[in-house]
Amino acid sequence: MSTAHPLQRVRPPEVLPAGRRRTPGGGTATRSPSDVLIAALIIAFGVALNHSSVILGFNLSLADPIAALLALAFIAARRMWVPPAPLLFFLLLSVHQIGVALLLAPRWTQAPLPYTAILDDYLKLGATFLCLLLGMQVIRAGHTRLLLRAYITGSVAVSSVAVASIALPALTSLGDLFYGGFRFQGLTNDPNYFAVMTVAALAALWYDSEIRAPLRVAASVFLIGGVLLSASKTGAIALALLVIWRVLGLHTAEDGAPRPRRFAIPGAVLGATSIALLLIPSSGIGGSLAEIVARTPALERLAPLLTDFDAAIGAGGSERGDAWAVAVAIILFSPLLGVGVGTYLTVAEKISGNEVLAHNTYLQIAAEWGLVFAIVLFVLIARYTLLRPSSASHRAAWAISSNALLVLLVGSLGLSLNNSRLLWVLFGVTIAAHLLSRPASSLRDMARGNSSPNTGTVHDTRALRRQPLDEPPGGEA
Secondary structure (H helix, E strand, O other): OOOOOOOOOOOOOOOOOOOOOEOOOOOEOOOOHHHHHHHHHHHHHHHHOOOOEEEOOEEEOOHHHHHHHHHHHHHHOOOOOOOHHHHHHHHHHHHHHHHHHHHHHHHHHOOOOOHHHHHHHHHHHHHHHHHHHHHHHHHHOOOHHHHHHHHHHHHHHHHHHHHHHHHOHHHHHOOOOEEOOOEEOOOOOOHHHHHHHHHHHHHHHHOOOOOOHHHHHHHHHHHHHHHHHOOOHHHHHHHHHHHHHHHOOOOOOOOOOOHHHHHHHHHHHHHHHHHHHHHHHHOHHHHHHHHHHOOOHHHHOOOHHHHOHHHHHHOOOOOOHHHHHHHHHHHHHOOOOOOOOOOHHHHHHHHHOOOOOOOOHHHHHHHHHOHHHHHHHHHHHHHHHHOOOOOHHHHHHHHHHHHHHHHHHHHOOOOOOOOOHHHHHHHHHHHHHHHOOOOHHHHHHHHHOOOOOOOOOOOOHHHHHHOOOOOOHHHOO
């Protein structure tokens, strides 16, 4: 009689995600305190990204102190990941910007150094880099959806006040939520900025496939209402482009058309939209729609988009041409070096006699950073935003973040969003979606290159190796 035992399948040992613990009974315990803290801070951070205001003369956001706490939480948990390339870029940019501002700008302007403006702008530059890093940590921790859903929830809550003001006009006198008594600006100090950020929330909502349809529809009503009641022409154009973009099903996580076609379709969409915006004002349709929207003060400001598009962009508080001309003059004045951090308005006054920001993110960055740093940044943004990650493991998170980022990039044509915390968080998520899609060996090499004693940051390469590249359903690690 044989005593041999039948062969049994041996399961490989399970590698638990970072932050999980195995119980004595063989199961997995709940999240560790550090994981709970990080998740809570991510939620608070996402909600606070809806705020931006001038406090004690500094352009700050409630998201800034939460970002600092979140970074400390990642460091304490040994989960802070700082790729060397972005860190090197920021250090070189910092030296360049401060050097130009302190050494060259005074000779150009023959004016006292604006130390407060230099400090303010450099703090904003540091805050944007921190937001970039936090975007990378969030997707690596598997919390992309958690962050963006918190942002969407906050945006819906704020926009609901705008929608409620239609039935309750007394709300227009509530705090500083309305600019000029009728343009809704939410928790920001600019209706245009609020509108573009709200359209970005709408993009994140529409490209998050795991949000149930009834919730998506209800949230969309409030978000679109908030955009329209801001009376922002830039926001209205961004909203129209997003609707067309989404209807055609462009820029999704799934495999789609061949690469040449993927680039041809967006170009065709943007071209058709531009033609429509030029033709509608001269048609009877534009006049009829204008009569309808003119019944509400906030929407009345948008009516010229339907009747006289050129006048709508160039008048009624929308004078961008002069600001753009000043920015171009500054770029031509110092094309390679830029004018440095905190000196833009001083140089603008010297050159044109007009202290005004560029009202265009691309011109603002090119004028301050110089064309070398600006072109490098723009190429990286285009590469990581337009091209899908090589691996499918993070494409869902990439689709959500990159589409919301594209909205901000469109809004950047009429706004200076270079210090927007949301823009840099989304860019960080979008970059990390590509970096984390690389083979495991590349990630290990990248992690080894991180261990620099000069950064002052603890890097846990073991956590990087064991961190799963798949974002679990619901966006939680």
